[in-house]
Amino acid sequence: MVRIVAKFGGTSVADIERIREAAKRVKTEHDRGNQVVVVVSAMAGVTNQMVSLTDQMSSMFDAREYDVIVSIGEQSNAGLMALALQNLGIPARSWMGWQIPIHTDGIHGKARITGIETDELERRLESGEVAVVSGFQGLGPDNRITTLGRGGSDLTAVALAGALKADSCDIYSDVNGIYTCDPRIVEKAQKLSAITFEEMLEMSSLGSKVLQTRSVELAMNHGVKIQVRSAFSDEPGTFVVNEDEIVEQQIVSGISDSIDEAKITLLRVADRPGIAAGIFGPLADASINVDMIVQNVSEDGMTDLTFTVGKADLNAAAGLLESNKEDIGYGELIRDPDVVKISVVGVGMRSHAGVAQKMFQTLADAKINIKVISTSEIKVSVLIDEKHREQAVRALHTAYGLDGD
Amino acid sequence: MVRIVAKFGGTSVADIERIREAAKRVKTEHDRGNQVVVVVSAMAGVTNQMVSLTDQMSSMFDAREYDVIVSIGEQSNAGLMALALQNLGIPARSWMGWQIPIHTDGIHGKARITGIETDELERRLESGEVAVVSGFQGLGPDNRITTLGRGGSDLTAVALAGALKADSCDIYSDVNGIYTCDPRIVEKAQKLSAITFEEMLEMSSLGSKVLQTRSVELAMNHGVKIQVRSAFSDEPGTFVVNEDEIVEQQIVSGISDSIDEAKITLLRVADRPGIAAGIFGPLADASINVDMIVQNVSEDGMTDLTFTVGKADLNAAAGLLESNKEDIGYGELIRDPDVVKISVVGVGMRSHAGVAQKMFQTLADAKINIKVISTSEIKVSVLIDEKHREQAVRALHTAYGLDGD
Numbered sequence: 001m002v003r004i005v006a007k008f009g010g011t012s013v014a015d016i017e018r019i020r021e022a023a024k025r026v027k028t029e030h031d032r033g034n035q036v037v038v039v040v041s042a043m044a045g046v047t048n049q050m051v052s053l054t055d056q057m058s059s060m061f062d063a064r065e066y067d068v069i070v071s072i073g074e075q076s077n078a079g080l081m082a083l084a085l086q087n088l089g090i091p092a093r094s095w096m097g098w099q100i101p102i103h104t105d106g107i108h109g110k111a112r113i114t115g116i117e118t119d120e121l122e123r124r125l126e127s128g129e130v131a132v133v134s135g136f137q138g139l140g141p142d143n144r145i146t147t148l149g150r151g152g153s154d155l156t157a158v159a160l161a162g163a164l165k166a167d168s169c170d171i172y173s174d175v176n177g178i179y180t181c182d183p184r185i186v187e188k189a190q191k192l193s194a195i196t197f198e199e200m201l202e203m204s205s206l207g208s209k210v211l212q213t214r215s216v217e218l219a220m221n222h223g224v225k226i227q228v229r230s231a232f233s234d235e236p237g238t239f240v241v242n243e244d245e246i247v248e249q250q251i252v253s254g255i256s257d258s259i260d261e262a263k264i265t266l267l268r269v270a271d272r273p274g275i276a277a278g279i280f281g282p283l284a285d286a287s288i289n290v291d292m293i294v295q296n297v298s299e300d301g302m303t304d305l306t307f308t309v310g311k312a313d314l315n316a317a318a319g320l321l322e323s324n325k326e327d328i329g330y331g332e333l334i335r336d337p338d339v340v341k342i343s344v345v346g347v348g349m350r351s352h353a354g355v356a357q358k359m360f361q362t363l364a365d366a367k368i369n370i371k372v373i374s375t376s377e378i379k380v381s382v383l384i385d386e387k388h389r390e391q392a393v394r395a396l397h398t399a400y401g402l403d404g405d
Numbered sequence: 406m407v408r409i410v411a412k413f414g415g416t417s418v419a420d421i422e423r424i425r426e427a428a429k430r431v432k433t434e435h436d437r438g439n440q441v442v443v444v445v446s447a448m449a450g451v452t453n454q455m456v457s458l459t460d461q462m463s464s465m466f467d468a469r470e471y472d473v474i475v476s477i478g479e480q481s482n483a484g485l486m487a488l489a490l491q492n493l494g495i496p497a498r499s500w501m502g503w504q505i506p507i508h509t510d511g512i513h514g515k516a517r518i519t520g521i522e523t524d525e526l527e528r529r530l531e532s533g534e535v536a537v538v539s540g541f542q543g544l545g546p547d548n549r550i551t552t553l554g555r556g557g558s559d560l561t562a563v564a565l566a567g568a569l570k571a572d573s574c575d576i577y578s579d580v581n582g583i584y585t586c587d588p589r590i591v592e593k594a595q596k597l598s599a600i601t602f603e604e605m606l607e608m609s610s611l612g613s614k615v616l617q618t619r620s621v622e623l624a625m626n627h628g629v630k631i632q633v634r635s636a637f638s639d640e641p642g643t644f645v646v647n648e649d650e651i652v653e654q655q656i657v658s659g660i661s662d663s664i665d666e667a668k669i670t671l672l673r674v675a676d677r678p679g680i681a682a683g684i685f686g687p688l689a690d691a692s693i694n695v696d697m698i699v700q701n702v703s704e705d706g707m708t709d710l711t712f713t714v715g716k717a718d719l720n721a722a723a724g725l726l727e728s729n730k731e732d733i734g735y736g737e738l739i740r741d742p743d744v745v746k747i748s749v750v751g752v753g754m755r756s757h758a759g760v761a762q763k764m765f766q767t768l769a770d771a772k773i774n775i776k777v778i779s780t781s782e783i784k785v786s787v788l789i790d791e792k793h794r795e796q797a798v799r800a801l802h803t804a805y806g807l808d809g810d
Contacts, residue, residue: 016458016461016462019462020462050481053421053481053485054484054485054488056421057421057424057425057485057488057489057492058488058489058491058492061488061491062487062488062491064498065484065485065487065488065491065498065499066484067484068480068481068483068484068487068499068501069480069481069484069485072477072478072480072481073477075473075474075477075480076455076458076473076474076477078473079459079470079471079472079473079474080458080459080462080470080474082467082470082473083459083462083463083466083467083470084462084463086463086467086470087462087463093469093470094470094473096473096550098503099548099549143504144504145501
């Protein structure tokens with residue numbers, strides 16, 4: 001007997017027909033004698049619609065009411081999925097977050113799961129009933145509905161898989177797996193059969209929208225084996241697992257690119273202690289995330305500082321810095337939204353030297369100028385002109401031997 | 406200090422702008438120092454959309470899942486109304502049925518309220534907070550969401566008003582009160598300042614869709630004073646109250662008409678004991694309600710039987726009787742969907758003779774043939790050809806002295 005959590009994303013439960021198709025996949029697992037928990041998202045678009053209504057009503061809204069409003073799409077889809085399964089002769093019932101309950105902290109809009117009561121679910125799973133759980137929602141300490149942040153249904157699925165000690169957490173969506181790079185850019189991109197949690201984390205945070213970052217962290221911490229697979233085909237997807245479960249580990253698993261970055265350069269900043277805090281403090285206070293940071297070698301007590309923020313935050317960040325120009329003390333601020341961050345990711349680089357060097361050489365050979373570099377244990381990222389995006393990804397994909405047939 | 410339950414129907418909370426307008430009415434009451442509980446319906450159309458999705462998914466659906474699906478519109482509107490009130494500076498929070506809880510029996514889709522826990526609500530009302538309650542929904546003994554049947558938000562409002570001993574239960578909708586008859590038919594129809602529960606019950610069950618029948622029963626049993634009023638104007642509406650609260654009672658309060666009826670006549674039925682049970686038993690088993698019944702004087706041991714069913718049930722009822730023709734034993738079945746039921750309603754008829762006679766004479770003078778008659782203590786109903794509908798209502802409205810200027 002195998003226990004599976006199967007999560008269906010918004011496009012795979014976007015209408016009655018697709019919910020029926022998803023239910024058939026669940027039936028296949030159930031017919032094999034497997035215990036199945038289904039986690040459903042809202043129909044694609046529904047949650048955005050509710051967020052928009054909330055924004056129209058009130059720009060500074062009470063997050064407790066926001067959660068009441070935006071969680072309804074998962075509720076109705078859980079009911080519809082339960083009906084679809086019943087139509088196929090499978091005993092099934094829907095579960096709201098508050099019914100299980102999935103306990104969370106009280107941070108409405110971005111709650112964290114603090115515990116899941118599984119006794120009743122387990123009893124019913126063992127009796128052959130399929131549990132259909134509304135994703136994205138839980139119950140706060142105030143006995144009110146909480147939501148887990150965008151992409152939170154992934155988190156629901158992984159947390160349930162962890163609490164129920166499930167053998168697999170299958171994430172069904174319109175994406176059939178994790179690729180060595182964006183297949184829309186590189187025709188020779190290959191689907192990976194497996195990837196490590198760490199690599200997936202880097203890919204998620206670098207812009208690959210397949211899995212919510214926090215859900216990958218949670219899976220890593222609880223050893224939940226994830227499979228990213230298509231809701232529209234039977235082929236196996238990509239497993240996201242611990243490093244020791246991957247037999248043939250590539251040095252580099254993939255090339256990720258993100259155009260959600262923008263670059264800000266401050267010229268002629270006084271190079272004195274506390275200057276970085278003076279610059280980044282106001283940005284942090286305004287909840288603007290800063291990603292890559294480079295400080296040039298200081299000359300005559302002055303330095304240039306370059307960093308990246310989310311493209312959506314560029315104007316807010318630049319505005320803040322300009323209004324604090326006197327306090328900070330710098331010569332000029334240059335904005336550049338036309339950049340792309342290209343990253344090479346692979347746990348193999350821990351034990352192999354020369355990965356970064358190959359990246360720099362490959363870009364140099366292609367006459368692509370690198371503006372900023374940042375590295376982590378399993379990743380090298382560079383910021384380049386957006387116009388070189390496709391050329392860079394293709395060249396790197398080839399250089400690291402990732403091209404398929 | 407006055408305590409008010411204010412219920413807003415689907416058209417009065419149909420979009421963001423209307424919810425804002427409704428919130429202003431609540432603010433007016435709150436500013437007067439009144440304690441206010443707001444009950445909200447779903448945005449007009451949303452519940453029908455969810456019912457339709459449920460029907461598409463499964464014709465024989467699990468009513469427990471139906472309730473999960475169709476209750477979402479009241480949930481999101483409660484959140485939006487709470488935000489609208491907060492925008493106006495009024496402390497407010499939303500309450501789902503399961504949070505209060507509003508306990509119900511386990512008859513999903515048509516649950517009855519069995520009890521409401523009011524301690525926390527009362528505490529917060531006394532502190533000046535407005536409670537915004539999702540209409541139409543409660544919590545069943547199985548810890549699952551139940552719904553109260555169509556129009557169930559009226560029931561939520563009246564039950565809360567009863568449990569909280571509210572001074573008034575204001576039902577805001579796109580109707581500004583109860584009229585002596587349908588103003589679309591009779592220009593001289595007048596809005597009533599007050600009507601008794603008994604009359605309102607007859608009006609509701611006769612097709613005036615202003616208030617759900619069960620909510621009127623509940624209000625009568627708990628002495629909840631209802632005001633039916635417009636969400637779009639400040640004028641007072643119609644109070645629905647006990648008979649002794651109405652100072653100048655009319656003999657006849659109103660003329661009601663319903664085109665939702667259809668007539669079935671069985672010719673040459675054997676006039677023997679048990680025949681009525683043989684005819685109406687199968688209809689009851691199929692949940693087909695029979696309303697008016699007339700049996701002609703028996704001749705030669707044979708009789709004709711005429712009765713009415715809902716127009717939507719006509720084919721099902723006739724089909725059932727035709728397939729049981731041998732068992733029942735009758736000569737011919739005649740269907741007639743082109744009928745209308747006209748009713749004269751007034752608690753004054755208890756003490757005044759001649760009300761029915763005036764109805765028959767008025768219709769006779771207008772050369773309108775009466776097909777079926779039925780009476781209750783405070784009502785006389787006749788079935789006539791649908792083509793005479795407007796003529797009959799106008800003539801009766803004049804005959805009973807109800808015409809306004």
